[in-house]
Amino acid sequence: xxxxxxxxxxxxxxxKRRTFxxxxxxxxxxxxxxFCDALIRGMKDNLIQSATASFLGEGQIHARGFRETQDAExxxxxxxxxxxxxxxxxxxxLFTLRTMSLGMISSPANVSSVLFxxxxxxxxxxxxxxxxxxxxxxxxxxxxxRDMVLGSDLAELLEVGLGDRxxxxxxxxxxxxxxxxxxxxxxxxxxxxxxxxGSFALARxxxxxxxxxxxxxxxxxxxxxxxxxxxxxPENPFWDKHSRAGNEAVxxxxxxxxxxxxxxxxxxxxxxxxxxxxxxxxxxxxNTLFMSLYERMxxxxxxxxxxxxxxxxxxxxxxEAGALxxxxxxxxxxxxxxxxxxxxxxxxxxxGIEFAGTGFSELLYPVLHVSQFxxxxxxxxxxxxxxxxxxxxxxxxxTVADALRKxx
Amino acid sequence: xxxxxxFRNVLRxxxxxxxxxxxxxxxxxxxxxxxxxxxxxxxxxxxxxxxxRLGHIQIQEKTYFDRPSLYKTVDDPEAVSGVLERIPGVExxxxxxxxxxxxxxxxxxxxxxxxxxxxxxxxxxxxFDRKIVRGRLMGGPGSKEAVIGRGLADILKAxxxxxxxxxxxxxxxxxxxxxxxxxxxxxxxxxxxxxxSVHLNLEDAQDLLVLxxxxxxxxxxxxxxxxxxxxxxxxxxDLDDPSLRAVPWQVFARSFYEAMQADKAGLxxxxxxxxxxxxxxxxxxxxxxxxxxxxxxGLLKAVGTKPRQVVRLVLLEVLLLSxxxxxxxxxxxxxxxxxxxxxxxxFAEGLTYGGMEFGTMRSEVNARSFIIPLVTVLASAxxxxxxxxLQAGKTDxxxxxxxx
Numbered sequence: 001x002x003x004x005x006x007x008x009x010x011x012x013x014x015x016k017r018r019t020f021x022x023x024x025x026x027x028x029x030x031x032x033x034x035f036c037d038a039l040i041r042g043m044k045d046n047l048i049q050s051a052t053a054s055f056l057g058e059g060q061i062h063a064r065g066f067r068e069t070q071d072a073e074x075x076x077x078x079x080x081x082x083x084x085x086x087x088x089x090x091x092x093x094l095f096t097l098r099t100m101s102l103g104m105i106s107s108p109a110n111v112s113s114v115l116f117x118x119x120x121x122x123x124x125x126x127x128x129x130x131x132x133x134x135x136x137x138x139x140x141x142x143x144x145x146r147d148m149v150l151g152s153d154l155a156e157l158l159e160v161g162l163g164d165r166x167x168x169x170x171x172x173x174x175x176x177x178x179x180x181x182x183x184x185x186x187x188x189x190x191x192x193x194x195x196x197x198g199s200f201a202l203a204r205x206x207x208x209x210x211x212x213x214x215x216x217x218x219x220x221x222x223x224x225x226x227x228x229x230x231x232x233x234p235e236n237p238f239w240d241k242h243s244r245a246g247n248e249a250v251x252x253x254x255x256x257x258x259x260x261x262x263x264x265x266x267x268x269x270x271x272x273x274x275x276x277x278x279x280x281x282x283x284x285x286x287n288t289l290f291m292s293l294y295e296r297m298x299x300x301x302x303x304x305x306x307x308x309x310x311x312x313x314x315x316x317x318x319x320e321a322g323a324l325x326x327x328x329x330x331x332x333x334x335x336x337x338x339x340x341x342x343x344x345x346x347x348x349x350x351x352g353i354e355f356a357g358t359g360f361s362e363l364l365y366p367v368l369h370v371s372q373f374x375x376x377x378x379x380x381x382x383x384x385x386x387x388x389x390x391x392x393x394x395x396x397x398x399t400v401a402d403a404l405r406k407x408x
Numbered sequence: 409x410x411x412x413x414x415f416r417n418v419l420r421x422x423x424x425x426x427x428x429x430x431x432x433x434x435x436x437x438x439x440x441x442x443x444x445x446x447x448x449x450x451x452x453x454x455x456x457x458x459x460x461r462l463g464h465i466q467i468q469e470k471t472y473f474d475r476p477s478l479y480k481t482v483d484d485p486e487a488v489s490g491v492l493e494r495i496p497g498v499e500x501x502x503x504x505x506x507x508x509x510x511x512x513x514x515x516x517x518x519x520x521x522x523x524x525x526x527x528x529x530x531x532x533x534x535x536f537d538r539k540i541v542r543g544r545l546m547g548g549p550g551s552k553e554a555v556i557g558r559g560l561a562d563i564l565k566a567x568x569x570x571x572x573x574x575x576x577x578x579x580x581x582x583x584x585x586x587x588x589x590x591x592x593x594x595x596x597x598x599x600x601x602x603x604x605s606v607h608l609n610l611e612d613a614q615d616l617l618v619l620x621x622x623x624x625x626x627x628x629x630x631x632x633x634x635x636x637x638x639x640x641x642x643x644x645x646d647l648d649d650p651s652l653r654a655v656p657w658q659v660f661a662r663s664f665y666e667a668m669q670a671d672k673a674g675l676x677x678x679x680x681x682x683x684x685x686x687x688x689x690x691x692x693x694x695x696x697x698x699x700x701x702x703x704x705x706g707l708l709k710a711v712g713t714k715p716r717q718v719v720r721l722v723l724l725e726v727l728l729l730s731x732x733x734x735x736x737x738x739x740x741x742x743x744x745x746x747x748x749x750x751x752x753x754x755f756a757e758g759l760t761y762g763g764m765e766f767g768t769m770r771s772e773v774n775a776r777s778f779i780i781p782l783v784t785v786l787a788s789a790x791x792x793x794x795x796x797x798l799q800a801g802k803t804d805x806x807x808x809x810x811x812x
Contacts, residue, residue: 018696025692032681043674050667068562070603102519113508113519157475193663195600258597262457262664266671268769269449272753273678276442280682283434284689290427291693295700348673364670 004312008319012327018292023328025288026380029281030332031339033376036277038340038366040270046364047266048228051259052252054191055128055200057096057222058231061242061249066219072101072173075217077246082221085242093226096123097218099208103170105150105201109159114150114201116168118208118218127224130189130202137162137187145207148183151197152190160185168201172213179211285380286387289321293391300395301403310396317395321388322381329377337373340366410717414724425729428693432733432785433740435686439781440741441748441771442682446675448749448772451633454668458657460534461596463502463627464636466660467643470653472624473660478507478579481622482652488626491646497635498643502529503623505613509576511606513566513590520560521604522574524613524623533629536594536607543568543592549611555592557602566590574606578618586616628654679780686781687788694726694789698796706805715801722797723790730789734782742778745771 012019052058061082066074076082086092099118104111121140125131130149131139140147148166160166162185169180183203191197209215225231230238234251242249253260300313308316347363418425458464466473467488469480482488485503492498505524510517527545530536537545542561546553554572561567570590578584588608596602614620630639636656643654658665698705705718713721748771 017699021692021695025688028688029685032685036678036681039674039677043671046670047667050663050670068559068603070563153474191663194660255599257599258457261597262453265449265453265456265769268753269445269453272445272449272769273442273675276438276445277678277682280435280438280685283431283438284685284692287427287431287434287689288692291424291696294423294427295696348677364673 004315004319008316008323011320012323019324019327022288022292022324023331025284026325026328026384027332027335029284030329030376030380031336033278033281034333034336034372035340035366036274037372037376038344038368040274041367041369042365043270045228045367047263048232051256053129054193055130055196056252056255057127058225058228059223059249059251060255061221061223061247062219064246064248070100070102072171072212075214075219076221079217082242082247091225091230091238093224094123094126095221095223096120096127097205098220098222099205099212099214100219101170101212103168105158106167107158107160107164110157112154112157113199114154114168115199116170116208117200117202118205119202120205127222133189133191134187135190137185139187140204141186144186145204146183147186148201148203149187149189150185150201151199152188153194153198154201155185155188162186170211174213181207181211282383285384289384289387290391293317297395297398297403301398301400304398304403305400314392314396317392318385318388321384325381325384329380333373333377340368344368410720411724414721414728417725418728424697428697429729429733431689431693432730432789433737435689436734436737436781436785437741439682439686440737440777441744443679443777443780444745444771444773445748447774447777449769450668450672451772452770455633457664458661459629461598462657462660463534464630464633464657465628465640465643466655467626467628467652468624468655470651473655476506478617481619481624482626483622485621485623485626488647491643492628495639495642495646497630497639499629499631500533501626501628502526502533503610503626505610505617505619506624507576507617509574511564512573513564513570516564518560518563519604520606522576522606522608522613524608524610526610533627539594539596540592541595546591546607546609549609551609552586552588552612553591553609554588555594555607556590557605558593558595559599559603560605561593563603568592572606574616576617578616580618582618584616584618683784686785687792690785690789691792694793695796698722698800702803705800705803709803710805719797719801722800723793726789726793730786734785738778742773745773745777749773
């Protein structure tokens with residue numbers, strides 16, 4: 001066998017031009033598979049991010065019943081134990097505590113209903129994007145106890161700007177008494193999402209707890225995981241494990257059931273497209289290999305004429321297919337890596353001119369993954385060998401006279 | 409003469425011709441299916457998402473979208489209906505009244521949003537009837553019946569048969585107050601809005617809010633998603649009323665639109681890649697077949713064929729092959745698309761959610777799914793054969809005849 005491998009390796013370098021043409025065709029196919037896999041991963045991340053990264057988080061923990069009723073009394077049960085449990089989870093990248101209550105916000109000019117959210121600025125900054133989409137002012141200032149960050153539409157409605165005062169009214173947990181507090185606008189965010197820009201107002205959680213009479217409690221723990229695929233799986237045991245003692249831990253897929261269905265459709269559509277793409281690549285390989293082998297039947301005839309056994313010719317052809325595959329895989333993997341790597345760094349700017357200039361920068365980033373350089377090269381190798389078997393059999397059956405005559 | 413030779417050459421080397429033809433055929437067919445499926449399935453997703461919730465287009469007072477208010481109304485919905493009836497592409501429409509209010513049932517109360525709608529029109533437009541999860545639709549005008557969101561039913565601990573008191577401010581400045589009976593609970597798929605929505609019959613809502621015939625929005629659906637921008641423009645033009653504005657889904661479902669744009673961009677990139685693979689495949693076959701046949705071209709030159717004629721011969725051969733392949737590919741590819749558009753691919757049994765149908769995904773037969781592959785495949789085949797053709801024309805008979 002070693003002999004045939006050596007011969008095959010020499011053969012493919014004998015006619016460099018042909019090898020190069022065939023190799024490039026297969027390499028381009030492989031590079032495309034790697035890149036498209038990365039692209040689809042990027043598209044998935046993008047969809048998940050657009051759903052979770054603004055504010056929601058990839059998962060949330062509440063007291064059971066809070067989501068349905070938004071009842072101020074329903075704070076997360078046994079908070080210290082829950083937090084300890086989260087800290088010991090290595091898949092959880094970070095989490096942040098929030099209080100949430102529906103209330104009223106008023107300025108000298110107007111009054112509106114508001115979703116009043118108490119946040120911990122430090123951890124919140126890393127989980128949600130509020131600090132990235134500030135249209136005016138700053139996120140919470142050090143020592144700015146009464147700082148408030150609110151949505152741009154809400155600010156416009158209230159006719160307030162930076163430094164202006166607003167008054168928030170909420171009902172306290174327990175007795176339902178109204179609590180009122182003055183805040184100063186330190187920042188105005190604009191997500192370009194109506195629901196958020198028009199109804200969210202953020203304050204420091206300590207202040208919010210004081211108003212709501214919560215004493216260290218929280219209504220919501222928003223979670224971010226190291227790998228967003230972890231959170232996208234509603235069957236993950238993580239959710240059950242942390243849904244104890246009257247609490248419920250839910251993935252974003254349960255928080256946004258409608259979007260989850262849309263994404264299921266998207267994955268299905270993409271899966272179908274990936275199969276088509278693979279089909280095109282496979283087609284290319286079949287054709288390239290057949291072409292480069294059938295054109296050389298004369299040569300194989302000569303081999304037979306000088307006494308090579310049919311099994312020898314078969315082995316030689318399969319070895320050549322393998323050698324070509326190895327060469328293409330090296331080229332294709334490098335090409336795929338460079339292409340993906342560069343675009344993963346720079347991002348793909350897809351925004352049309354329609355809404356250009358508004359919103360924060362949204363780019364599509366392909367995502368590199370080790371598996372891309374194992375699965376696809378292996379598939380290409382196996383496939384090339386398999387495809388090589390057919391011409392190998394044909395060449396093994398050649399009668400010498402036929403082969404030598406035919407090529408004229 | 410050259411054409412006849414090209415024909416004969418193609419037929420003479422059957423295996424090679426079939427191989428080259430197959431590459432072009434395979435690439436072309438798969439590209440046709442790819443585009444048809446990508447367009448079809450994404451339009452499918454967007455259509456399901458928008459149609460069931462907010463419609464494709466909403467006609468509103470021009471500043472209503474940015475700052476909704478009870479007083480910003482479409483004053484003559486009848487006139488708008490008349491215009492909509494004449495615009496081609498409009499499938500259905502349904503007027504709505506929207507206002508904030510306070511609702512109480514038993515000892516529970518909550519801030520809610522009244523949505524007044526015509527159940528029959530709404531069923532045709534946004535499949536309102538399919539969203540009911542308990543009970544039934546509200547009755548006709550004057551029935552004083554209400555359908556509430558699932559989340560709100562939990563908050564108020566109310567269900568079909570319970571009484572609901574609504575309190576709000578009417579358009580004439582008076583305090584409006586009335587009792588309604590809950591007949592149904594619905595799930596729209598959007599939990600946030602289901603926590604606050606109370607649906608009344610349009611006329612009941614207009615009476616409660618003292619709006620007369622005025623409405624706040626007219627939700628329009630369009631026969632195909634691609635026509636939305638054109639129809640929105642047509643509505644603006646034909647209404648010829650500067651106080652009104654037709655807002656397309658791209659604006660009112662903006663974050664969803666942007667997420668989909670990113671996906672579509674990804675699809676375009678994949679399409680470019682497919683074109684490249686197909687192009688390289690064609691290049692590779694033609695190049696190889698010309699290189700392997702240098703001897704043959706040498707022979708032709710030796711018997712007195714001019715270089716120009718050899719070039720023409722090679723190009724004609726490729727063109728003949730490509731046309732045959734593309735013709736067959738179009739039959740198969742468009743056939744497959746038509747089949748997938750008609751029957752769809754089921755990926756989940758009867759999965760419906762908030763009136764949306766998620767179980768089946770369809771392809772689409774459109775001009776683009778034929779023209780893009782056609783142009784790229786033919787162009788790449790011809791361009792790519794130009795190099796080997798010119799080379800074939802330059803073959804030196806003496807040298808190549810000796811070659812083996």
